[in-house]
Amino acid sequence: MGLEEEIEEIEEEIAETPYNKSTEAHIGRLKSKLAQKKEKLEQQDSSGGGGGYAVEKHGDATVALVGFPSVGKSTLLNALTNADSETGAYEFTTLDVYPGMLKYNGANIQLLDVPGLIEGAASGKGDGQAVLSVVRTADLVVFMLDVFEIDQYQRLYEELYKNNVRVDQDPPRVSIRRKGKDGLSVTSSVDLDIDEGTVKEVLRDQGFINADVTVGEQVDLDRLIDGVMDNREYIPSIVAVNKADLIEPDYIETVNESLREHDIDPDEAVFISAEEQKGLESLKEEIWDALGLIRIYMDKPGRGVDYEEPVIVRRGDTVDDVCREIGGRFDERFRFARVSGASAKHDDQQVGRDHELADEDVLRIVAEK
Ligand SMILES: Nc1nc2c(ncn2[C@@H]2O[C@H](COP(=O)(O)OP(=O)(O)O)[C@@H](O)[C@H]2O)c(=O)[nH]1
Numbered sequence: 001m002g003l004e005e006e007i008e009e010i011e012e013e014i015a016e017t018p019y020n021k022s023t024e025a026h027i028g029r030l031k032s033k034l035a036q037k038k039e040k041l042e043q044q045d046s047s048g049g050g051g052g053y054a055v056e057k058h059g060d061a062t063v064a065l066v067g068f069p070s071v072g073k074s075t076l077l078n079a080l081t082n083a084d085s086e087t088g089a090y091e092f093t094t095l096d097v098y099p100g101m102l103k104y105n106g107a108n109i110q111l112l113d114v115p116g117l118i119e120g121a122a123s124g125k126g127d128g129q130a131v132l133s134v135v136r137t138a139d140l141v142v143f144m145l146d147v148f149e150i151d152q153y154q155r156l157y158e159e160l161y162k163n164n165v166r167v168d169q170d171p172p173r174v175s176i177r178r179k180g181k182d183g184l185s186v187t188s189s190v191d192l193d194i195d196e197g198t199v200k201e202v203l204r205d206q207g208f209i210n211a212d213v214t215v216g217e218q219v220d221l222d223r224l225i226d227g228v229m230d231n232r233e234y235i236p237s238i239v240a241v242n243k244a245d246l247i248e249p250d251y252i253e254t255v256n257e258s259l260r261e262h263d264i265d266p267d268e269a270v271f272i273s274a275e276e277q278k279g280l281e282s283l284k285e286e287i288w289d290a291l292g293l294i295r296i297y298m299d300k301p302g303r304g305v306d307y308e309e310p311v312i313v314r315r316g317d318t319v320d321d322v323c324r325e326i327g328g329r330f331d332e333r334f335r336f337a338r339v340s341g342a343s344a345k346h347d348d349q350q351v352g353r354d355h356e357l358a359d360e361d362v363l364r365i366v367a368e369k
């Protein structure tokens, strides 16, 4: 029996087994086995060459644009970036990955038009797996939906989920420490709904014989398995609703209702028209926010503050992270820094390496000569 059939068989068995306390451990093992077999299949597929999707990471962050054919991905990419992505009023115009660079707030944000997510699967062309590997490296997913087809969200979400991309989820708080003997022991900071025995079954199935497992949240079986497997990507997402130029104002409530049905807060979705270039500023802002990027203006000795080309780091980053970003081996030479702006108690506050910075801080690094 081939891997695919084995996977199918296990999926069928899971679907046919009613979930209750007495079957929980069994289902746990099945799901665990399923995860393993899928991983194996993925490795087989990706080792078979093909490639062609080796889009390198460039710039300060990478955003993957996913959506059905003809929702307007190429049009948007062309409107937002320097890219020249082929557009057309018919389907399947783009079967590769098209990168473009969006300049915003002094940052270089790489935008990837990833058409193959649905086209590849639907047409048999392209290589779904390879396309997915591009999405997996992204810092943010933008779901692009047609204003009349909000339900497309479901399919896109599932396609990503199937391929181990978890959008808008934090990694499960499951930690595993292997040890030399004494079998498996489970500790949990919450009163777990699933049995300890089930947790152990899942772990044993993934090859853990001696290990301490700590579960720090109420996990269901799928989250537990996610926590045990280390090939899941956790990526934030936003939703862009395109072709908003085609609707009348009184249709908006209908769209909002569809969004809510998919657990998308209408206030957080961005309505745009890629073609008429409307709503694009809001979209850029949302992308910026969701990426958690911040600008640091460097005060360079003798040259003043550089407001033109800020150093781009992430929310929560420290002076140390900026040093690493600009290079120049501050390891031994760093003495202290002076910071003005939102993170400082007062202008020119003297701070150390681990001071946490905020957007638009002005920073001067004082180093040994
Ligand atoms: N009315 C309208 N048409 C659009 C908009 N964006 C794209 N289109 C059209 O939709 C078609 C498909 O666009 P394209 O960018 O190729 O979609 P892709 O397959 O997702 O890359 C083209 O005919 C575009 O002109 C929009 O905001 N409003």
Ligand SMILES: [Mg+2]
Pocket: 070, 073, 074, 075, 086, 087, 093, 094, 115
């Ligand atoms: Mg296209």
